[in-house]
Amino acid sequence: MKKIERAENLVQSRLELFQCPVCHHRYLNLTGNTLVCEKGHAIDFNRHGYLHFLNTQGTTEYDRAMFISRRKLLSAGLFKPIIERINQLLPTTPQTILDVGTGEGTPLAQLASLRKERDFYVGFDISKPGITLATQLNMKAFFCIADLRQLPFTDQSFDTVLELFSPSDYQEFNRVLKENGLLIKVIPNADYLLELRHLLYGNEDQHYHYDNSKVLELFKKHYPDAQVLRVRYQFDLPNDLITDMVKMTPMSWGKNAQQLTDDELTNFHSITVDVSLLVGKK
Template sequence: MKKIEIGKQFISNHLDLFRCPICDQPFAEMTEFSLICPNGHGFDLSKKGTLYFLTHNSNNEYDAEMLSARHQILQAGLFDPIIKAISGQLSEQPETILDVGCGEGTPLAKLEKCRQDLDVAVGFDISKDGINLATQHGANAFFCVADLAHLPFNDHVFSTVVDLFSPSAYSEFNRVIKPHGKLIKIIPNSNYLHELRALLFGDNQPNSSYSNQRVYDLFFEHYPSATVNKLCYQFTIPTGLQQALMLMTPLHWGKNQNEDGKRLVDGLTSITVDVSILVNQFN
């Protein structure tokens, strides 16, 4: 089957997941390769089998070069222990997963392979380039371009929402998560990629250190009963992927970089991945 036909089949089978981002009405029908809401708003499937739900221009800092670098390093396994930890947080029952800010799709594709009992997997991102890359994994997941602040999904349709290093819209998460569902948010800790930061910025620069305390505190303001699991490990960088590691992070465009920093990155052999896995179980 062509990708557009696979996308049509997915939507036809799971029409109840989606609602119109213009009028917030559940979509009423699939006509040929278009989703139509009761008020006549239509959204066409792309040839890659994806949907474009944005109703406004987007500002996206992740360009094609950055996404390609991210694809290379994630395929090489940078986040594999994180994906395994996410899998361990899922229930033994079939899950309906939403991956927030899925980027080029590797984490969701790997999670799906790790947990083949997933019922439904949907990933979305504001980047069309990222979503186009995501369709190349051959995963059974469905991918779309959408706005985090105004999700094109019906109320209480996902058993788990996964937010891996992405911004959050907690009111929207609360709306789309099922009763007794789960929110899993992964945030980087201060030692995340610290070897790369040291090479690029040295000491006593604004980018020399990093804290995610505000994000951490905001999560617990919304979910005071949430739990925290910390995960820290060393990742051996495959030969030739040092520059890809640098390009996949916002660090590569940071101000006040060491003059020789980017050249020194080629000498990195391993990198620290240090994250907190925040989990809220809904009542």
């Protein structure tokens, strides 16, 4: 089955999840490659098998090369303990799961593999290169380009919203979450990718240190009973992925970021992953 046919079948099977970002009415039908809402607004699937819900091109600073480097590291297991912990938090019953800022989709694919793909998965991002790569994954999920602040999904349509290292819109998250639905947000802690940060920046630079207190404070404001679960471990870097480790993170884009020498890269053998899982319930 072609990618576009697979995506159309997935959307057709759960048409009630989607709403028009223009008028906020439900989509009535899928005819051919075209999705049409109650007010007659139409959107077409493209050849990659995703829907583009934005009025813009969906471009960001995150380019294809960065996403490819990211996929290599994630496929090698960089975030594996995080995904395993998320899986432990989810109910064993089938879930409808929305992945916010899904990028190239590997974390969602790894979660689906752990859960034997029993759920219905939707991933979205603003980045066209990321979503194009995500549609190449061998998994049963629908991907789209969409605006975080104007989600093309109906009210109370998801059991779980996941958000790994992405911006948040808690009002929209609560709108699309079912009653008692879960929001799981992953944020970096002070030691996240510590070795790379200290290679790239001097002690006086703001990027040398990281403080997540404001993000945590805002989450607790919206979800006062939230759980905060820490996941911390060392990841051994495969020699052939050291350069990709530098490329996969926007850390290297900073104005004062140093160009790393071959010797520095050669001695770069492991990286600290230190995150908090913020778990809120609607």
